[in-house]
Amino acid sequence: MRAKLSVNLLLRANFSRLWRSASFWVSVAVMSAISVFELAVGYQPRLQGGAGILDNRYMIFALLSGVVLSAFCSLFTGSEYSDGTMRNKVAVGHSRTAVYLSNLAVCAAAGVLACCGYILPMVIVGVPLLGPFTMSVSSLLWFTLCAFIMTAAMCAIFTMIAMLNQNKAVVAVICIFLAYFLLFLGIYLNTRLTEQAVIPAREYIENGQILVREAMPNPSYVQGVKRTVFEILYGLPGCQAVQLLATAEACPVRLPLASLGAIAVSTTAGAALFRRKDLK
Amino acid sequence: MTNLLRANFFRMRRDHMFWTCFGTVLACSTGFMIFWCRDDIQHGLQTKLEQYYFNMALPLGLFTAMSAAMFLNAEYSEGTIRNKLAVGHTRREVYLAHFLTVLTASLFFVAAWLIGGCAGIPMVGVWECGFQVVAFYALIAVCFTAAFAAIFTFLGLLLSGRSATVTVVLAWFALLLGASVIENILSEPEFASGIIITAEGMQTTDLGLNPHYVSGALRTFYEFLRDVIPAGQAIQVQSMAVLDPLRALLCDLGVTAIFTLGGLAFFERKDLK
Numbered sequence: 001m002r003a004k005l006s007v008n009l010l011l012r013a014n015f016s017r018l019w020r021s022a023s024f025w026v027s028v029a030v031m032s033a034i035s036v037f038e039l040a041v042g043y044q045p046r047l048q049g050g051a052g053i054l055d056n057r058y059m060i061f062a063l064l065s066g067v068v069l070s071a072f073c074s075l076f077t078g079s080e081y082s083d084g085t086m087r088n089k090v091a092v093g094h095s096r097t098a099v100y101l102s103n104l105a106v107c108a109a110a111g112v113l114a115c116c117g118y119i120l121p122m123v124i125v126g127v128p129l130l131g132p133f134t135m136s137v138s139s140l141l142w143f144t145l146c147a148f149i150m151t152a153a154m155c156a157i158f159t160m161i162a163m164l165n166q167n168k169a170v171v172a173v174i175c176i177f178l179a180y181f182l183l184f185l186g187i188y189l190n191t192r193l194t195e196q197a198v199i200p201a202r203e204y205i206e207n208g209q210i211l212v213r214e215a216m217p218n219p220s221y222v223q224g225v226k227r228t229v230f231e232i233l234y235g236l237p238g239c240q241a242v243q244l245l246a247t248a249e250a251c252p253v254r255l256p257l258a259s260l261g262a263i264a265v266s267t268t269a270g271a272a273l274f275r276r277k278d279l280k
Numbered sequence: 281m282t283n284l285l286r287a288n289f290f291r292m293r294r295d296h297m298f299w300t301c302f303g304t305v306l307a308c309s310t311g312f313m314i315f316w317c318r319d320d321i322q323h324g325l326q327t328k329l330e331q332y333y334f335n336m337a338l339p340l341g342l343f344t345a346m347s348a349a350m351f352l353n354a355e356y357s358e359g360t361i362r363n364k365l366a367v368g369h370t371r372r373e374v375y376l377a378h379f380l381t382v383l384t385a386s387l388f389f390v391a392a393w394l395i396g397g398c399a400g401i402p403m404v405g406v407w408e409c410g411f412q413v414v415a416f417y418a419l420i421a422v423c424f425t426a427a428f429a430a431i432f433t434f435l436g437l438l439l440s441g442r443s444a445t446v447t448v449v450l451a452w453f454a455l456l457l458g459a460s461v462i463e464n465i466l467s468e469p470e471f472a473s474g475i476i477i478t479a480e481g482m483q484t485t486d487l488g489l490n491p492h493y494v495s496g497a498l499r500t501f502y503e504f505l506r507d508v509i510p511a512g513q514a515i516q517v518q519s520m521a522v523l524d525p526l527r528a529l530l531c532d533l534g535v536t537a538i539f540t541l542g543g544l545a546f547f548e549r550k551d552l553k
Binding site: 023067071074075168169170172173176177180219220 | 297322323324325342346349350353354357443445446449450453
């Protein structure tokens, strides 16, 4: 009973700080600004008589959320150390696990809200401007849910880094670097894993003669253990953003499961290490 | 000024972030080059050293940003910057000393990239394009790195708040994003494809003008903008396609001068508390 009350108090305090946090509102504003920019870029072909497709533009928030939230989580959680709030919470009797989980919950909620900062202008302005989504509502909601769970997983990893290191500048650099790294790794893995196994037969003309090149195995096709390793890495939060975009309509169940796994592992490890941490 | 530089370099030699970035650039440059060359050789593909040599040009700015952000942040958080002014150094000297330190650190990263890339020489031989071409692209890389250093010093020294580190590192991402958008616009082909794939096979049609192709004054403006953004030049160096080398070098010079002079002017008036 006491522990439950304790977490509620911590959550209330953290959310109260969140609504006053400049970094949170900047994160939401950045996501909204990018959403408006994407809409403006998407509307241009429509002005020239072409068709603007909303679906592709809608999904971009999954790619951006990692980088934006890496900055937010490091600043928000880092303030707990720099302002001495962390020690105060522990001093008044809250358990370290409760402190850890409350920070994680607020960061994950902020992550989802920042994504909503992108989604709302896209839906409210985008649909009247560019027309309705071409994918079904169920696919759209499923994609959004998968992206939210991935965002929460990213927040869990950033929170773990921020809770285990008291130097806010170092945390910020590590988190942002990690977000970039996972994003570019995802793009690289997508390129390698979507290579065709066989290069199809092709007809071509040389010196006026029609020649046929037989189908041949693609040397760039990744197979065996290497493919398995690449597929596991491709499921990591961050890398997963690229996969979500590539398979938006039929996003496999293993993606949110991988994200939930990442949340469980990072939170268990983070909370265990935080319990032993010297808070000075 | 000499004393300030000596003190900064002394600190840089003991800076963990500097050595981490230096080691990462060297390891990535060497590792990726060996990986790519070995991959091509195994698949029986003919490869040239320059095909992969410039790939590390793009992330160089990130390492400059991380190193600069941490180095400049420590100046404020440890109170060193006030000590320097208290003992009689002018603000101008302090700013320039920091800029030169960040610039030196970033040039070390460029050197790490260029040296690490040579790991491919035993596997595929030296550059087929000639040493002059490599030196030319390396020169542009040095210049855009100087422009990055000027921008990050400007941000790192003028934003002394808690979010300065984050702003500096995200500035690189914003520059990269801006440059990528411009690159996408400029890479639109002038004519729409004249080939249509139908159920009955491939059919050719008349070539039509691509409505997304940007031409005239607007294209020149976009090209200029791509050169002004250091990340835009990094993209061009990476693909070994610098459109106008002289303009690129002049843009680097201009960006470095504007940010350094602007930084000096603002830093003179900054409240250091």
